[in-house]
Amino acid sequence: MKHVDYIIVGLGIAGVCFAETLLLQGKSFMVVEDGKEGATIASGGVLNPTVLKRFTAAWNASQFFEKVFPFYNAISKRIHFNVSSPIQIHRIFNSIEEQNNWVVASDKKELSPFLNAEIQKNKNTSIIVPFGLGSVNEGVLLNPSGLIKAYRAYLQEHDLLVSETFQYHKLELPEASVSYKGYTAKQLVFCQGAKVRDNLYFKVSVSPEGSKVFVGNKGEYVIFKAPQLQLTDVLKGPVMIIPLGNDLYKVGASYERDDFSEGITRDAREEIISKLKKMISCNFEVVHQVSGIRPTVKDRKPLLGNFLENPQLYFLNGLGTRGLSMAPLLSEWLFQHIENNVALPSEVNIKRFA
Numbered sequence: 102m103k104h105v106d107y108i109i110v111g112l113g114i115a116g117v118c119f120a121e122t123l124l125l126q127g128k129s130f131m132v133v134e135d136g137k138e139g140a141t142i143a144s145g146g147v148l149n150p151t152v153l154k155r156f157t158a159a160w161n162a163s164q165f166f167e168k169v170f171p172f173y174n175a176i177s178k179r180i181h182f183n184v185s186s187p188i189q190i191h192r193i194f195n196s197i198e199e200q201n202n203w204v205v206a207s208d209k210k211e212l213s214p215f216l217n218a219e220i221q222k223n224k225n226t227s228i229i230v231p232f233g234l235g236s237v238n239e240g241v242l243l244n245p246s247g248l249i250k251a252y253r254a255y256l257q258e259h260d261l262l263v264s265e266t267f268q269y270h271k272l273e274l275p276e277a278s279v280s281y282k283g284y285t286a287k288q289l290v291f292c293q294g295a296k297v298r299d300n301l302y303f304k305v306s307v308s309p310e311g312s313k314v315f316v317g318n319k320g321e322y323v324i325f326k327a328p329q330l331q332l333t334d335v336l337k338g339p340v341m342i343i344p345l346g347n348d349l350y351k352v353g354a355s356y357e358r359d360d361f362s363e364g365i366t367r368d369a370r371e372e373i374i375s376k377l378k379k380m381i382s383c384n385f386e387v388v389h390q391v392s393g394i395r396p397t398v399k400d401r402k403p404l405l406g407n408f409l410e411n412p413q414l415y416f417l418n419g420l421g422t423r424g425l426s427m428a429p430l431l432s433e434w435l436f437q438h439i440e441n442n443v444a445l446p447s448e449v450n451i452k453r454f455a
C-alpha cells in the first residue's frame with residue numbers, strides 16, 4: 102500500500118487547481134483521471150470579471166481575480182508552458198442607450214477597476230460596430246486544452262497519475278481514511294465536473310429524491326478561419342469571438358440548460374454562425390466544432406465540502422459558467438477547510454443541499 106495525503110478524481114480545471122494547491126502546500130497526492138475531454142477542454146478560456154450582457158460585475162470578481170494571475174503563472178513555471186496571458190475584451194454597443202449604461206456602470210465601485218469608461222472607436226473594417234466599443238480591463242486568456250495536456254504530462258512524469266475511470270466499488274472507507282486499489286489517503290476529493298451526477302456518494306446526499314440540484318448546461322463552440330479578420334482581442338457581441346492565433350478563432354458559446362447529451366449539434370452551429378454574421382463582414386471558413394457540459398447548479402454557486410455520512414470524501418464542483426477564474430480560490434478555500442477547519446463561505450458549502 103502506498104500512502105498519500107489526498108486522492109483526486111478528475112483532471113479538469115478543478116482537479117488541476119486542487120493538485121497545484123497541494124503541491125504549493127507540500128502535500129502528497131495521486132490523481133485518477135479517465136483522459137476524457139470535459140468542460141475545461143471545450144471552454145473558451147476567457148477569464149472575464151464582468152457580465153457583459155448586463156454590465157455588472159461577476160460574482161465575487163475582485164476576490165477571484167486577485168488570485169488568478171499569480172496562480173496560473175505559478176502553474177506555467179512548474180510545467181514550463183505558458184498557460185495564461187492578459188487580454189483586452191471589447192463589448193460591441195448597439196445603441197446610444199447602451200453606451201450611456203456602460204459609462205454609468207463604469208463609475209460603480211465594484212466595476213470601476215474593470216470597465217474602461219471611454220467609448221472606443223473601431224478601426225477594424227472586418228467587424229460590424231455601429232455604436233463603438235467598451236473595453237474591459239483585467240481580462241485573462243487561458244489555454245485550457247494546452248494546460249490540461251501539459252499538467253497531465255507533468256503528473257505522469259512525477260508518477261502522480263493513474264489513467265483510468267475511477268471505480269467506485271474499489272473504494273473502501275475505513276474510519277478517517279480512504280483506500281483505493283494500492284493507495285491509502287486521509288481524504289479523497291472528487292473533481293468530476295458534470296460526471297458527478299453518476300457519483301453514488303453525491304446522488305445519495307445531494308439529490309435523494311431526484312431533486313434537481315445539479316442542472317448542467319451544454320455549450321458548443323465553432324472554430325473558424327478568417328485571414329482578413331486580423332483580431333487580436335476578444336470581441337463580445339451576440340456571441341464571443343476568441344483569437345487562437347494563425348487566423349483561427351473560436352466563436353460561441355451556446356447555452357442549453359439541463360442538456361447532458363454528448364457531441365456537437367447542427368442547431369448550435371447554425372445559431373452561432375448566424376450570430377457571428379452579425380459581428381463580422383469578412384469571409385470565413387468553419388474548421389471545427391466542440392462541445393462540453395458546464396457543471397452548473399440550480400442556485401449558480403459552486404459545490405464545495407463534504408457530508409456527515411462520509412466526512413473523508415470531499416467535492417470540488419459546481420464551477421458553472423466561470424470555472425476557470427474561480428478554481429484557484431475555490432481550491433484554496435477547500436484546502437483551508439480540510440486542513441485548518443476554516444469555515445467555507447455558506448453560499449458555496451455543499452451542505453446547503455444536504
Ligand SMILES: Cc1cc2nc3c(=O)[nH]c(=O)nc-3n(C[C@H](O)[C@H](O)[C@H](O)COP(=O)(O)OP(=O)(O)OC[C@H]3O[C@@H](n4cnc5c(N)ncnc54)[C@H](O)[C@@H]3O)c2cc1C
Nearest residue numbers: 111113114115135139140141145147267294320423424425
Ligand atoms: C462550451 C463551454 C465554454 C466555456 N467557457 C468558459 C470560459 O470562457 N471561461 C470560464 O471561466 N469558464 C468557461 N466554461 C466553464 C468551465 O469550462 C467549467 O466551469 C470548468 O471547466 C469545470 O471544470 P471541472 O474541472 O469541474 O470539470 P471538467 O473540466 O469537466 O473536468 C472533469 C474531469 O473529470 C473526469 N472524470 C469524471 N468522472 C471521472 C471518473 N469516474 N474517473 C476518472 N475521471 C473522471 C472527466 O472525464 C473530466 O476530464 C465553459 C464551459 C463550456 C462547456
